[in-house]
Amino acid sequence: MPGTRAFLRRWARHNWQLYALALPSLACVLLFSYAPMYGVLLAFKNFNPRVGIMGSQWVGMKYFRQFFSTSIVWTTIKNTVILSLYSLVASFPVPIIFALLLNQVKRGKRFIQTITYAPNFISTVVLVSMIVLFLAPSSGFLTKALLSMGMRDALVLVRPEYFRTLYIVSGIWQSMGFSAILYIAALTGVNPELHESAMIDGADIVRRIWHIDIPAILPTIVIMLILAIGGILSVGYEKVYLMQNGMNLSVSEVISTYVFKTGIQNAQYSFATAVGIFNSVVNLLLLVAANSAARRAAQTSLF
């Protein structure tokens, strides 16, 4: 054993620069990702700030039981899952297709790229105001266009059946260009010689995309898909909250908006923490499941 310890000490002395380099990021992770986990305790305690988290009374699973005793719980979970699944299905392939097409463009590539990723820099509040403005019942230009295409009335904004479409389409418009950057970068790594030899063999554009470009970016696609599945229950509250109104609540109340309303606005911290933990655990399970499925199917995985 002394020999091992001496070896470790020597090893550490030799590589101290590497440790020094890793230290700041390690500290960051400890400080901002692990230290706050202490707060997870809140979910199991009846929080009283006068005595602090440690001094507060232990109530076990009370807040989890409370969450599941409210009737709204299944609606919010269902709405959250449906909204993210639809988003995933509808918006995940779009940037990939866009990147593959852009890769074939010979001139004006930069221009198109700039135009398409500009919307990413519009804040959510502004984006939602734009939606409201364009779809206003009497003055919105999109309303008029849709009416002339045979929509039944001018109330796109409040009809629950349009909520998800609006949410997803505006999301695609906003994030397509930006999400494509990663795939475009991966595509630039494809060796041009592969394309040249394929052309000599008589492969057309579709064949080349299918047999050269897609396999080249497949690992990126899989990793992005795993990450997206891991976030399936974390629909951000901002945009949904802004798009909510009395008529569409049956489809637009998601876990995060519910936590915001009960937890933050009514200062029910323990309750909000419990719901937050539930959310994270489900996300973690989905991430692990997606990861192992990907490892088996495509031999690519996060871990």
Add this chain to the structure above:
Amino acid sequence: MKKLLPIVLAAALALGAFMPMLAEATDPMAKYAETVKLTTAKSIGDSLQSFIDKKPDVLTDNIWFNDYRNLFNIDVAYSWTAPSAQYREKMNTQIAANDLPDFFQVDASQLKMLVEYGAAADLTDVFAKYASPFTNEMMEADMRVGLGQSTFGGKLMALPSVGGNRDGSVFWWIRYDWLEKLELKEPETFGEMLETLYAFTNNDPDGNGKDDTVGLGMVKEFITDTFGINALSEGLGAYITGWVGKDGAVEAGTIQPEVKKALETLAKLYADGVLDREFIVKDSSKVAEEVVSGKIGMFSGGHAQAFWPLQDAKNANLDSNWRAISIVSDNGEKPKTMLDGSASNFYAVNVDCEDPEAVVKLYNYYYAKDPALSPDFDFHYHGRLDADPESEITEYYNWAAIASWYPMQNLFIHRGVDSYFNDGDESALENYWIMDNINGNQKYMDGDTSYWSTFGWSGPSDYSGEGRIDYYDKNGMFIQNAYIGAATDSMTLYNVTLEQLRLETFTKIITGESSIDEFDNYIAQWKKLGGDTITQEVNDALK
């Protein structure tokens, strides 16, 4: 000032006579021998911020704070301030961090939290000992409703910032010029009100030959007084957000059969285009815009609508004549408007504060100087009316560390204005607030339409906002909400769901998406989703 002198002399004499006695008892307004330091927090509105921009130290160097120091030897300092829109959340954070000043303003649910945490001081004894006679008089004028709201388990846990609850009355604002043009009489029954709404929609009341008016304007979140459905529903005895007594117990207003009737009416009005068919996407600023531009004939509102948006409506169209009329019933009985608590804010004292009685002194002092009824009233403490708000600092009442109002002040002003113009009562001019409003009303009557809001608010008839409240008061048209306490535990848990269910169901019924039978389903749902638990808790709390 002449009038004040004898009062001051009398007070001095009285004090002198009682001095020997009071030396033993506590003098509520005695000066401390040693400086007492207190910390607090403040919510900063837009106009306050503009004064701070002009004079950065105005927060602690002003007429109130200087008196606190000089008369009581109390040195008040601000631990923190926050813009008014963020004050509540900032206070939530401070409560959660257990980092609280000596005294501070909270709302009802925060107060309840503080009491549960044991963070608020019990003020029962200090208030009994230090509240001045005039402060007690004001509490009586409030029928002790504010104190009741601040009492938990028989203990006074905060000082209420009393606002008075009569001002929460709801009534109809109506285009009286349209009414006269169409040769209709003022609606006194529910049926007549509906006729009026249809006429305002269909008979071209603005005479421009276009079908561009609606009878009733409304906002998308319509379960409210201002631009909501409350004037219509309360007329039918439906108190959607309140609690009503029934068979010796208390029940939620939202599930009563009267609500069904109100929704049925609204659905009919919507189908006939009498209720604005685009209301589901309109917020209050949008509805206000349409009131101003002359598209709307009637809306539900309170006394404050005289200032907003009706002054703008007058500016935009000098022929428009908005008047406040009573809500109407459909069964020949007197309609009643529901009154809530009289305080929506409270001053809690930190349980660790060593001088809680000092806070009661500041409370007394505000009552001594601000209400025009007080023997020590001095208008300088309220603010200079001649000051130019653009360049000078005014609104001094906003600078006090604690503020609580004479709960009948607005009615009192209206009654003074009314007796001056209708009975020629010159003595009304002696009260500062009344005089100020008499001047405004006189200017309007002399043709200056920029003073319409004063006329519409306190004007000498039943048709001004406060005039309508006075009419309600004289005719017994108030009903007290049976539960005005803070949200119970299950309310905090279930209200988000229940309010969502309510808004969704009601919206669907009104717009014809669901039939009116959906209301029975709503009652069952409401009970199941936590409503029964809440009702139980409310009844327990009232026992």
